[in-house]
Amino acid sequence: MRSFELVMAILLWITTAWRAVKVWGKGHDRALWWTFFGLAVMMTLRLPAGRALDQLTGIVDLSYLLKHLSGGVLSAAALLAFLRKVSGQQDGSPAVKRLRVILPLATAAIMSTLFFAKLQPYETRAIFQDPAARMALLAYTTVFLGFLTLSLLAGTRVCLRWSRKADGRALGWGLGTIGAGMAAGVAYALVRIAALIAHMTGDGILPGDLDDRVSTYLLMTALLLIVVGSTLPVLGKLRTWGKRRRALLALRPLWLDLTRAAPAVRLDSPRGPTADRLDPRDMLGRLYRRTIEIRDAALVLGDHAPADLRERARRHVEARGLTGARAAVAAEACWLLAARRAKLRGEAPQASRDHPPVEGGRDLLGEISVLTRLSDAYHSDLAHEFADTCDRLPEPQP
Incomplete structure (x- = not known):
């Protein structure tokens, strides 16, 4: 699994760099670039680079917070903004626009506050030994996965609705594949929150570390489908070229x-x-x-x-x-x-x-x-x- 995570990180950074050439300095919408940038940072922090960052900064499990902020909050919000634009969905009232900005910012602020106030200086697994830190971890995870689940459900709904109305087969298939990836992301979030609650009351929802492995497989599936889905419309343009x-x-x-x-x-x-x-x-x-x-x-x-x-x-x-x-x-x-x-x-x-x-x-x-x-x-x-x-x-x- 570690080698697959390395391949995914490399693939995400290649996609990020390629899209940077297309959008930066040309006035194009950058929402999809921010999506891949956040996912690339998250995958990098899952590798030994995350542990190296913790040691370099002296902040225990800083990579734990940063990978959630980048891969969960930033990427989810950016991907949802991209899907709204590509599907032609209206932005809505000014209040709705403000909520779309305030909600991810508030989520990131709450997660950061809980992390530095109660989850330090514990290693992640040692948190379960402190009741206050354990409840802070539960609140942290609930806020994070709650925001992620709501964003992914909204994105899945947009994809399923507009994939059938898209102009061009490649765009329709692309939206459908992204929707499948976001649905896998929802399953990942549900498994993670269930596993956390089970760890607090017992040994987990599955024997040994199977719950961690299942959630990791779901996460990799979601990332792979999102990457493939966002690339399909490009393949249509490449075929025309x-x-x-x-x-x-x-x-x-x-x-x-x-x-x-x-x-x-x-x-x-x-x-x-x-x-x-x-x-x-x-x-x-x-x-x-x-x-x-x-x-x-x-x-x-x-x-x-x-x-x-x-x-x-x-x-x-x-x-x-x-x-x-x-x-x-x-x-x-x-x-x-x-x-x-x-x-x-x-x-x-x-x-x-x-x-x-x-x-x-x-x-x-x-x-x-x-x-x-x-x-x-x-x-x-x-x-x-x-x-x-x-x-x-x-x-x-x-």
């Missing part, structure tokens, strides 16, 4: 070929394939710009594609058995390739711009689909056969 990246790279050969013949349409100079492939930034903007530059280059090359060339391209693809939308895309690819070669040879434009524009997609996804088919046709043997035939024809006389 991956689709855009694949489309960007798939359109690169067509974009590069056309814009070499019409370089004026480029906003920036083309980068090498490795730089284009490895750059993760602004995938949507780059993809949008690439589709625009392909269409702009096609308009420029259209000046080198007179009506008779377009007609020959249409007959060429129909002779190969293509019809409908496939024939239209293949014909466009044929005359585009022939027009590109003509422009690179330095031939003068032979067509006016009164040709109707080739039909594209209704949105970016549709345009990507059309241009992907155009790219496949442009690099096909069919288009190269047509362009080779045009190269052998004599130049038209002025």
Whole structure:
């Protein structure tokens, strides 16, 4: 279990650091960052680092208080604030807003007061030997787990309610998984308070240290589900990013070929394939710009594609058995390739711009689909056969 706690602590600190890059300094909501920061501190204090802190400060069991304040009060309040925002729940009246701030602060103040007034300088297990300290521990634990349980129950209710109404499957599954984690947290709180009461009256609710082990398993389950649930919406965004990246790279050969013949349409100079492939930034903007530059280059090359060339391209693809939308895309690819070669040879434009524009997609996804088919046709043997035939024809006389 200790090795699993170490893995969880590392995972939580990685998540905290990653989210810090996203939210700090960018004006984003930081509630989820505070959640993971508090959980990471709590898990760290469960490790030998907690004992080291106690020895360094000279305050017995200080880590006991700090892990409850960070992992219970801070994280619970921050997670609940995050869930209210992501679910679109209204903040409520000013009194309700104040209560959401006052309640965790009051909980932390009561816990700290009880800890320093009655739970010092005892080791945690030695507290049971002093009746006053034992009652203070009961009050401390009741306040702490009471706040934690109420927060987790409220969070579970938000998750279950809004997971079915969420925009997008990833967000819905994420909220549902967080809700399951918070429900496991409620079970953890109930087991802990029951175990404490049982220890005060006997040997515990389960033989030996089984109650501690059960509560630890419930806590680890809750943390794991909350981490996974908060990551699921990010996976949806990552999947969208991956689709855009694949489309960007798939359109690169067509974009590069056309814009070499019409370089004026480029906003920036083309980068090498490795730089284009490895750059993760602004995938949507780059993809949008690439589709625009392909269409702009096609308009420029259209000046080198007179009506008779377009007609020959249409007959060429129909002779190969293509019809409908496939024939239209293949014909466009044929005359585009022939027009590109003509422009690179330095031939003068032979067509006016009164040709109707080739039909594209209704949105970016549709345009990507059309241009992907155009790219496949442009690099096909069919288009190269047509362009080779045009190269052998004599130049038209002025």
